Amino acid sequence: MxxxxxxxxxxxxxxxxxxxxxxxxxxxxxxxxxxxxxxxxxxxxxxxxxxxxxxxxxxxxxxxxxxxxxxxxxxxxxxxxxxxxxxxxxxxxxxxxxxxxxxxxxxxxxxxxxxxxxxxxxxxxxxxxxxxxxxxxxxxxxxxxxxxxxxxxxxxxxxxxxxxxxxxxxxxxHLLHPILDATPDTDDVIVVKKEARSTPFSGEVESPRESIQMKGADVFTYAVAVMENSLNQLMERCTDKPVNKIVPHQANEKIIDFVVRSMKLPRENFFVNIANYANTSSASIPIALCDAMESGWLNAGDRVAIVGFGSGLTSGGAVIDWTIQNKKGE
The missing domain is CATH 3.40.47.10 (Thiolase/Chalcone synthase)
Structure with a gap:
């Protein structure tokens, strides 16, 4: 609960x-x-x-x-x-x-x-x-x-x-209809390995610098599917008041555009700030919420859906009835 x-x-x-x-x-x-x-x-x-x-x-x-x-x-x-x-x-x-x-x-x-x-x-x-x-x-x-x-x-x-x-x-x-989900990443679509460490019992091990490994096409396919699924669930659950704003994870603007077209939703209902930040992983949604409020796009009384997707493969979403008055709306 x-x-x-x-x-x-x-x-x-x-x-x-x-x-x-x-x-x-x-x-x-x-x-x-x-x-x-x-x-x-x-x-x-x-x-x-x-x-x-x-x-x-x-x-x-x-x-x-x-x-x-x-x-x-x-x-x-x-x-x-x-x-x-x-x-x-x-x-x-x-x-x-x-x-x-x-x-x-x-x-x-x-x-x-x-x-x-x-x-x-x-x-x-x-x-x-x-x-x-x-x-x-x-x-x-x-x-x-x-x-x-x-x-x-x-x-x-x-x-x-x-x-x-x-x-x-x-x-x-004011935080409603949570969705948390995960799909097994059987193909290692997104992986960042820990660097190997040796002990006196393991002998010397090679420890190359590890970095993000990602299969872009597979990520795109997964992302658009779970983002659309999460949004559909959230909007169906909002029987008392519809969602009027959407703040998705900022991974790639093309993912967002695909979902907009597929779901036939107004583009202006989606907040997108990836141009200035790129993908900041788990920080992207709160940064976007902050920018959305500061710009005047998000205001008290709005019902906003947040949706995320990422490594794991994880996905999720929630509905927030926004209560903070932005300065431009005062």
């Missing part, structure tokens, strides 16, 4: 350095036209001095400030990342330490690019189970550290960033 919650604060943080498609043309055989035509991406933020923890802390700080909640009132922290700075402690634990939260449930989830959806549902579920009133959900990724910068098919796709929301128990539920 989910606790009845609303999102009361949101924040994002991206690295300072911006790398354009023209910049990448100096590294690999590519061009702005080649990348943008196939993906919709124009530029991405790339971490130089920043790390996943620092980006997450900054995003959470903004979300807490907007919500007005005090760190000591936080009862649950759920973080999601596949590119965390440490194996242990968890990113959630680092957030707890950074904000001086004396006692709370703190954990990470790993669900690839669907991570934020999984983390959001997990946090609301834990709030119900543990009887907590406030939760932090944060996604932070440094994807560019795992790119093969000699492979033009994958290195152009990813960027770095973090996004966070604060959940507050409410009288009526």
């Amino acid at each position: 989910l606790a009845p919650v609303s999102i009361t604060g949101i924040g994002k943080c991206v690295p300072e350095k911006v790398v354009t498609n023209d910049d990448l043309a100096h590294l690999v055989e590519t061009s702005d036209e080649w990348i943008s035509k196939r993906t919709g991406i124009r530029s991405r933020h790339v971490a130089v001095e920043e790390n996943a923890t620092a980006l997450a802390i900054s995003a959470v700080k903004d979300a807490l400030e907007m919500s007005g909640e005090k760190p000591e009132d936080v009862g649950v922290i759920v973080a999601c990342t596949i590119t965390g700075d440490e194996l242990t402690p968890s990113l959630a634990g680092r957030i707890q330490k950074a904000f001086g939260i004396p006692a709370c449930a703190a954990m990470d989830v790993s669900a690839g690019c669907t991570g934020f959806v999984y983390a959001l549902v997990t946090a609301a579920s834990l709030m119900d189970t543990l009887g907590k009133d406030v939760a932090i959900v944060v996604a932070s990724e440094i994807m560019t550290k795992y790119c093969d910068w000699t492979d033009r098919a994958t290195c152009v796709l990813f960027g770095d960033g973090a996004g966070a929301v604060v959940l507050k128990r409410s009288e009526i539920p």
Whole structure:
């Protein structure tokens, strides 16, 4: 069961350095036209001095400030990342330490690019189970550290960033109709291996630098199918009030365009900001929600569907009745 919650604060943080498609043309055989035509991406933020923890802390700080909640009132922290700075402690634990939260449930989830959806549902579920009133959900990724910068098919796709929301128990539920799903990745469609490590008992092992391995055509086929399926389920469940806004995972604009055509939905109902960020994995949905609100596209009273898909192969979605008034709507 989910606790009845609303999102009361949101924040994002991206690295300072911006790398354009023209910049990448100096590294690999590519061009702005080649990348943008196939993906919709124009530029991405790339971490130089920043790390996943620092980006997450900054995003959470903004979300807490907007919500007005005090760190000591936080009862649950759920973080999601596949590119965390440490194996242990968890990113959630680092957030707890950074904000001086004396006692709370703190954990990470790993669900690839669907991570934020999984983390959001997990946090609301834990709030119900543990009887907590406030939760932090944060996604932070440094994807560019795992790119093969000699492979033009994958290195152009990813960027770095973090996004966070604060959940507050409410009288009526504003997070609705959660969907969490996974399909076995029998063909290793998306894989990032850990680098091998030797012990005195294993002998020396080769430890090449591991990077993102992806079968693009298979990812596209999977993504459009599960995104359409999730959206259909969410819209069918909304019998009291229809979904009027959709914020999908920002993996490739062509995936979104395909679903728009297939489902015959208005393009203006979809928020797309991949041009400026590329694919930030689990951070893409909260970053998009933040941009959507700041731009005036998303406002209090909107019913927004979020849908994600990623490695695992995972997928999921949820409906959010948005309650934060954007500054342009005041």
